[in-house]
Amino acid sequence: MSGKPKLHYFNGRGRMESIRWLLAAAGVEVCLYGSLLFQQVPMVEIDGMKMVQTRAIGNYIAMKYNLYGKDLKERALIDMYVEAVIDLNELLMTHILQPADKKEQHLATIVDKATNRYFPVYEKVLKDHGQDFLVGNHFSRADVQLLETLLMVEEIKPDILAKFPLLQSFKARISNIPTIKKFLQPGSQRKPPLQEKDLPKVMKIFH
Incomplete structure (x- = not known):
């Protein structure tokens, strides 16, 4: 077993949200967020890899969990x-x-x-x-x-x-769909919309 994926991002939606959705759809639990020690985020640690680039991460998860079609x-x-x-x-x-x-x-x-x-x-x-x-x-x-x-x-x-x-x-x-329904419930990894009050903290992280 390679363990649960670990997500590196700020505690908000942004480009990580689609990845959270995919992992939730696949029924995969994730670890708590890692610290933002990497210059490029989002980053996902999965299967021994440290993956960046949202599209590449999404494609990998979709393929791994049979969410990428049959041919x-x-x-x-x-x-x-x-x-x-x-x-x-x-x-x-x-x-x-x-x-x-x-x-x-x-x-x-x-x-x-x-x-x-x-x-x-x-x-x-x-x-x-x-x-x-x-x-x-x-x-x-x-x-x-x-x-x-x-x-x-x-x-x-x-x-x-x-x-x-x-x-x-x-x-x-x-x-x-059961996995999606669960993700839409309070207390899941789904993040709320970004608020104006959060912008200074987000901008500080990404600059």
């Missing part, structure tokens, strides 16, 4: 859907960092891109193949990370899924 074609689709989610996620993560006079416009950009660029694609995918999951009929990394992003967008605009009934059903369905 090359499915993995390509998963990568495609995840990359789009990451683009939207980056906008969401930087919203709190916007100056007060830019926040409203930044929120409008998030809502516009979510409702006109990203969500229609996922709605169509679910409609076209009529399955419970985004790729094949198997729970994958793409489902995990789309749910994460849907919930994050709803935090800043609760009615954003009003015009996307299949995404609403998807959200409810994936949220009820």
Whole structure:
């Protein structure tokens, strides 16, 4: 046994949150956070490796815990859907960092891109193949990370899924997968949204 993965990051969401989601979806318990002694974070200690780069970590976890499709074609689709989610996620993560006079416009950009660029694609995918999951009929990394992003967008605009009934059903369905349901309960490794009061500490860590 190689022991539980150890996560190195500040005690907040950021780029580590998607990794927490994946590990939770796989039913993997993690160690308490290590100290920030490394110049590059997030970093995950797993299987004797010290891994950096969020995409590389996510791919490794997805492959290790059977969340990466059954063949090359499915993995390509998963990568495609995840990359789009990451683009939207980056906008969401930087919203709190916007100056007060830019926040409203930044929120409008998030809502516009979510409702006109990203969500229609996922709605169509679910409609076209009529399955419970985004790729094949198997729970994958793409489902995990789309749910994460849907919930994050709803935090800043609760009615954003009003015009996307299949995404609403998807959200409810994936949220009820036992490992995900557990992660959504209070006391899990899931982190709350970053607050304004936390920004000085975060900026100090990353500078």
